[in-house]
Amino acid sequence: MSQSAELTPEILEQSSNISNPKEKKHVKIIKQTYKNNTNSDYTEKLWDLAQNFDYASNSNHYWGIPELSLLYGTPLYEEASPSQKLALNHLFWVANYHYIAVSESSTSMYNMITSGVFENLGGYEELCKELELETDQESYHIRTFQKVAYKTKTSLLGKTTLGNPLASKSDKGWLGKLLPKPLQPLFFSSQYKTIFSGYQDYALSFIAKKMLEGKKQYYSQYLRELEQKDHPIAAASEGISGQVAPRHWMRFFTFNWGISPFMACQYYCLRYTANAYLKNHEYCYYKSFQELEKKGEFIPAPTAISYYHLLDESFHTTISQTLAKDMYRELPQPTAYEKFLSGKILHMMQNNMLSGLSGALPGRFVADSPLFMLFIYKLLKSPVFGMSNQDSLYWMEKSFCQEHDGFHVGLKYHAKLLEALRRVFNCLEYQSAVNREMRIMAAGGSIDKAIKGNIKVFEKFSRSIPQSN
Ligand SMILES: [Fe+2]
Ligand SMILES: [Fe+2]
Numbered sequence: 001m002s003q004s005a006e007l008t009p010e011i012l013e014q015s016s017n018i019s020n021p022k023e024k025k026h027v028k029i030i031k032q033t034y035k036n037n038t039n040s041d042y043t044e045k046l047w048d049l050a051q052n053f054d055y056a057s058n059s060n061h062y063w064g065i066p067e068l069s070l071l072y073g074t075p076l077y078e079e080a081s082p083s084q085k086l087a088l089n090h091l092f093w094v095a096n097y098h099y100i101a102v103s104e105s106s107t108s109m110y111n112m113i114t115s116g117v118f119e120n121l122g123g124y125e126e127l128c129k130e131l132e133l134e135t136d137q138e139s140y141h142i143r144t145f146q147k148v149a150y151k152t153k154t155s156l157l158g159k160t161t162l163g164n165p166l167a168s169k170s171d172k173g174w175l176g177k178l179l180p181k182p183l184q185p186l187f188f189s190s191q192y193k194t195i196f197s198g199y200q201d202y203a204l205s206f207i208a209k210k211m212l213e214g215k216k217q218y219y220s221q222y223l224r225e226l227e228q229k230d231h232p233i234a235a236a237s238e239g240i241s242g243q244v245a246p247r248h249w250m251r252f253f254t255f256n257w258g259i260s261p262f263m264a265c266q267y268y269c270l271r272y273t274a275n276a277y278l279k280n281h282e283y284c285y286y287k288s289f290q291e292l293e294k295k296g297e298f299i300p301a302p303t304a305i306s307y308y309h310l311l312d313e314s315f316h317t318t319i320s321q322t323l324a325k326d327m328y329r330e331l332p333q334p335t336a337y338e339k340f341l342s343g344k345i346l347h348m349m350q351n352n353m354l355s356g357l358s359g360a361l362p363g364r365f366v367a368d369s370p371l372f373m374l375f376i377y378k379l380l381k382s383p384v385f386g387m388s389n390q391d392s393l394y395w396m397e398k399s400f401c402q403e404h405d406g407f408h409v410g411l412k413y414h415a416k417l418l419e420a421l422r423r424v425f426n427c428l429e430y431q432s433a434v435n436r437e438m439r440i441m442a443a444g445g446s447i448d449k450a451i452k453g454n455i456k457v458f459e460k461f462s463r464s465i466p467q468s469n
Contacts, residue, residue, distance in 0.1 A: 026326040034130040037315040043137045046308040049301045050144035055155040058300040073406025074399040087384045097145040102239030104138040111135045114264040116220025208255035220258035240274045243353040262334045266342045268323035275317040276420040282310045350440035357450040359400040363413040367453045373461045400454040407447045414445040
């Protein structure tokens, strides 16, 4: 990871060489990260790979280690044919990067919102430029993932199972231009045009402004422009921010991130979580790339995309970590309201995004929902397996409701992510012990609990499926 910018001793050393010795550590790291990121070409490399991607040329190879496969470790996986195993490995990549693409779309918006606050704070020109560069990179990442995912899904499952409704042609502003059409319905829905939602945004922004009255001078230009045009704040229904909190909560958090410098830094705790979550899997693809390269073997394009994405994201991770852990210390102490809200955000994030364990997707840390079961059901009915209703339910029961290796693989990834998050959150003295030690997430790492929950959900789910085909 030569250009990787995570907080390594090299980065710190390079930083001290290029800048004023009186400069604070976090300022040096930001400047060095911006410089390294500007000089890197990972975005271009992954974008080229997407332009030339063709499923057939990559379909006979694993794109990552076998445990990065849907249904890995389940009795069904053991029975699956070699071609089904390959499909499960490819669909894991697709599912994972669909989630990442939606999450990165939200990230882009929050980058712009918080950048507006840092601009008003002054002295953070490189940070603003870095956030702009990251936002630009994300737009390439998102379109790359979508392109590969679309071609793969179409080849494996056919067009009919995609079901991506196109968004209406209403003006969605800057975010509308960034998002590929299939992702737009996840951000914009008709509910935003109702009078109620307009009042709701007004009320949420009013509360945030009232509670942060002394910080008006930092109000983000991005939010100011939305307000002037009477545009609502977009909030995703999927991806990480869609999972962290219901849309009205996310919009409320957004107003706060866009007014107070402390809250703007605090947003980067959430972004760091997203970075660490992504890296938890992506590092395995990164290692696969290196091993294949060393052996001079064929490297599937998605593996290479993951490799370059991890390198690009390492700059973003450094920025998230620096803002979440260091930069806020240079600001005035948080008010009781800011402390409360920061605690609420991490608490909700743990509860809604990290408090469970999946039986069918190793590395997914929420309880398996009826919606996720429907996704697996559709997969078993698809041309990949071509099962009857009865057979699908039989194998689903074994995957979701009985202990198998997949749960143990999930636990392994759970432990890795927990450690990465604790490393950063443990330093946040303004957070409660529940958040610093990620206690809710830790309690969710239980196979027993996951199976008990799945039995209840699956019983209900299976009753909704007709017994005959
Ligand atoms: Fe990205
Ligand atoms: Fe990123």
